[in-house]
Amino acid sequence: MSYNSTGLSDEALKKYIPLDMIHLTEVDSTNTYAKSLAGKKEITTPLVILADSQHGGRGRLGRSFFSEDGTGIYMSILLFPEISPSDIQHITTAAAAATCRAIEALTDLSPKIKWVNDIYIGGKKIAGILTEGSFDPVQGKISHAVLGIGINVFSPARGFPEDIKSIAASIFPETYPEHTDHNSFFREKLAGRIIDEFMVYYKSISQKPHFSDYKKRMLLTSQEVSVITPISCTDAKVIDLLDDFSLLVEYPSGKREALLSGEVSLKIK
Ligand code: BTN
DSSP, rough: OOOOOOOOOOOHHHHHHHHHEEEEEEEEEEHHHHHHHOOTEEETOEEEEEEEEESBOOOOGGOOOOOOOOTEEEEEEEEEOOOOOTHHHHHHHHHHHHHHHHHHHHOOOEEEEEEEEEEEEEEEEEEEEEEEEOOOOOOOEEEEEEEEEEEOOOTTOOOOOOOTTTOOOOOOSOOOOTSSSSSSHHHHHHHHHHHHHHHHTTGGGGGOTTHHHHTTBBBOOOOOEEEEOOOTEEEEEEEEEEESOOEEEEEETTTTEOOOOOTEEEEEO
């Protein structure tokens, strides 16, 4: 096996990833690619789409996700979950807990989850999760969901783009290192480990088996934040994570509200 290029090795990916997989050198977005496969009737079991780089990586709330070759993991899992549409959040939150557990298992770092879908290390975002579900109105249930996970593993050689450089970081501060354990070998292993951890939760996803693993890694508990919606920005204190993964916050007036992730983002103050 050669690790001289920054690309991931098919052979190693197959060794670590316990599901059917398509490995692409470059794609616009692994989520978009996975969605385009969703209607094909021969695909009925979970399928992983993994790319070395993306030129149109997407994040929540219409944001883009920086996805340079050789620096990260960009993957989507096409899933056929037996859950109600309101429970789609369980997939995102299970992936967040799984990503933290996998990083903890392979490094000595302690990643934290910024509700609802971001992973932080040292106060900066190193990973994001985007789940996109499709509802079948005839059957009255979710026909499929695409779980996308993007992780900055190494620092990009030219640094992060201007607009994200103050908030983005990578698991390892160095740029892609040749011939060490921290090269593509690490990315292949980490991708496999995340999927392993996620699939354990996924087996019983409607029972929220990941709730306590998620809650204990939360970055924002007891913190002062700004609650940002498309039309407002309000100060609040984070009180607790509720059973449905909504976030209980308290406003300066004393009023409490359970936030659903949809259109809300939080800024740490
Ligand atoms: C976020 O930061 O809001 C979520 C980022 C999700 C990025 C991943 S990378 C793999 C998959 N393909 C995409 O286009 N997005 C997700």
